[in-house]
Amino acid sequence: MKFILNTGRSITQGRHVEHKFHRGYSEETSTCFIHPLDLLDLDMEEGEHVEVTSECGSVVLRTVNCEDLRRGMIFVPMGPFANHIIPSHTHSTGMPDFKSIPVELEYTDAERSTQWDLMEKIGGQRYEKM
């Protein structure tokens, strides 16, 4: 099913800004907030995982019901998970489209990655001494 991905600040994400190696940061930024009726249309229950695919990749997120959203829109707190699938073009303004990316959602039984897994996938090296 097609959706529009919106990203932004959440207070839990904000609390972890300087504690990004914590599990709580990974949990929060890999959450896909979605309208309960949209979840119903996907034939899924809250807490199940979705694969979210944009023109430049896909990522596995956990669903959470959220009636604040209009139907057809998902919200993912800003962080490495959302940015895994956000295209880098800026229409010559310097600013990518962080708030209106067309995506496709599909049920998956795959596990979510951790924030460090994602960084290692693109050539990084985890730092877990804390």
Add this chain to the structure above:
Amino acid sequence: MKKCDVICPFCGCLCDDLEITVEDNRILGVDNGCTLANAKFMGKERLTSPIRRTDGGWEDINYDEAIRYTVDMLLDADRPLLYGWSGTHGEAQCIGVHMCELVGGIIDSTTSVCHGPSILAIQEVGHPGCTLGQVKNRADVVIYWGCNPLEAHPRHMSRYTTYADGYFLDNAFRDRTVVVVDVRETETARVADEFVRIKQGGDYAVLSALRAIVRGKGDMIPPSVAGVPRSQLERIVRMCKDAKFGAVFFGLGLTMTKGKYKNIRNAIELVDELSRHTKFTITPMRGHWNVYGSNEVFTWMTGYPYAIDFCRGIAFYNPGETSAIDILARKECDACMIIGSDPGAHFPRKCVEHLADIPTVVIDPVPTMTTAMANVQIPVAVSGIDAEGTAYRMDGVPFRVKKVIEPTLPSDTEVLGDMFARMKEAKGL
């Protein structure tokens, strides 16, 4: 011991009324701060020594080695990018500009991924702004557009708007009308007097419709604009025209969506239009505590507020070409120094990938997602906790952030100052 009137170095509100309890050079408690301030002051997971990436792990190195590595990296590079700067104080930003000029690199702050489009609009049509003190004491209509202060600037409403007492308002809470315009019904929207829910990407159309109504051309407006009924738009215009003093605050909901800087230009022009009837102002909700400072410092030193390229030997500015996202996405830079920000978490994947391919140094007190992409990370004292310097609040008012404990690590200014001295020496200057 309690330290009073401490400034919080987290968001652009720069609240200056925190009380910090300190015992034996350790912070034991934070009063008056929001949950974000608490997390920052009470954070205990700082790096204690510079680290260098090895094959499959990390090793501790000393400051001399780490600084030498960075200096060599910057001097060897053809097109170095010096990015971040919003999480450090003005004095360090100054040294950054000098370093960048010396190596002919590109310097950019997190502005390019937050209110860069707002600056582009301001350069086109100007900025009818004011200080937050004016808003607090005078504003009887407050509009939050595309922002969610209760989560991103948690004390904005209690210090400056909804819940703040105002000198010229008898009962500020009752006398102030708060309007929230957003695509989501956020926490902030729920405490507003009026919530305007627009369809994603409909901001430009709604702003244009409001301008038309203010100009008396409301009959041209269709019954619904981007999901907002015309009757609600007319009500809001009446409310604004009746206001004694109106204040618009806007966030990334306007700068990051379709239209980008054209949305902001339209919002500024709406404020201009309303100011023909009453007094209206507009202020961007700046995120990082000193992102505004980076624009001030860069502007007074180079003439431009962000995305400045020194490769021609003079300052050149063209966001979309010289901004960090574009430089990284085009794989144009061949070295990167990052200070006071975390592009690893907040840049699109393609940009972060390039950081892994080039030598990268991170200057940051804590491990972040960018640590994973770094060759070397240099921990520093935290401005506002164990380092001091100048910061600019979201309305452009400068503050001196103080330290509350004695540092055990060098500050950004010391580390950058050392690097700059060695670079000058290497260049025979």
